[in-house]
Amino acid sequence: MSNTLEQTTAARPSIIVDHVTKKFLKRNTHSFKEAFVGWTKGKKVRADYFRALDDVSFQVGEGESVAVLGFNGSGKSTTLKMVSGVLEPDEGRVFTRGRVAGLIEVGAGFHPELSGRENVFLNAAILGMSKKETEARFDEIVAFSEIGDFIDQEVKHYSSGMFMRLAFSVAIHVDLDVLLVDEVLSVGDAPFRKKCNDKLEELTRQGVTMLVVSHNMQTVQRLCSRGIVIHEHKVLFDGPIDEAVEVIRTTPH
Known part of the structure; x- marks a missing residue:
């Protein structure tokens, strides 16, 4: 009975991203000045949208360390900002449990x-x-x-x-219960970066749930057991970190 309870507790999700789509406005004018001139002349300023995330779903269990991988512009940082609450989805839902701290824009x-x-x-x-x-x-x-x-x-x-x-x-x-990390460890000198990495490893051992965005494959393989690859704004792969890194290395830009 006790083992079943422990397994159930361990499996509780700390993060749920449920069919999330996020769109950003993309104007067809090159500057605010052009938009203003067009408005004064009674011309409609055409605007359309691009999807930063397209029907993205995943869960992160309590105490799990997960990397979000992808090329520039794929939607990785947008995903973290959704989880942190900095951005809200246009479609779908995001849930977190416990106290969330985001190392997204440090300071x-x-x-x-x-x-x-x-x-x-x-x-x-x-x-x-x-x-x-x-x-x-x-x-x-x-x-x-x-x-x-x-x-x-x-x-x-x-x-x-x-x-x-x-x-x-x-x-x-x-x-904290959930830590979100976005490329902040690329800043600072080598000794401090190592110190930060050591501290993050300590937090994972303490059972802090972690969602990490990084282009440094060695860092994510050391910190994370699982990787989610976002490619062209959709989830391309979700599984063991070593396999996720291989997917990134073999996926064409």
């Missing part, structure tokens, strides 16, 4: 006029942490970021590397 919640310290609390609040939780993790966040005394400087004076390290450190120290 998107940072304010340049505030200090690193103030931004830690601001960004942590955006990611769902209480002030008490952030205070308890603050020293750990700063130590991981390696920015030292710069924590009390305004972040507008940070280098891009310092900014990225602090933003990443905040995100991975949130008490």
Whole structure:
């Protein structure tokens, strides 16, 4: 009885993407100026749509680490933004369970006029942490970021590397159930990238559900057990990560 319950619990989905289609407006004018001139002359500005995602469905189980693979423009990042709630589907539904943190646009919640310290609390609040939780993790966040005394400087004076390290450190120290990662590990120096990868591996061992977008096949093979290949805005393959990587390598652009 106990084993059955454990298996059922382990199989519970943390992410459900159910027949999702996302369309974006594509105008046939080359600039806002052309659109405005056309409008003043009473001409209709023709507009049509392109599908970034076309009837995409998959589930990610609790504690599972899954890579979303595909060529540029295939719809990978759009998929992550759907799961994070940044975008809403035009058709279909997206469900997540638990606290979701997205490393999609690292530092998107940072304010340049505030200090690193103030931004830690601001960004942590955006990611769902209480002030008490952030205070308890603050020293750990700063130590991981390696920015030292710069924590009390305004972040507008940070280098891009310092900014990225602090933003990443905040995100991975949130008490989370689902982590979404989009190519952020391509930024920063080699030692810090390794440190980030090690931290992500630790989170997977702790049972955090992870959805990863990356062009680095070695990274996804190390972090993920399963791969979903999106090609021409549809799911082309969903299965073991090594097979997914092979599908990418043999699929023509």
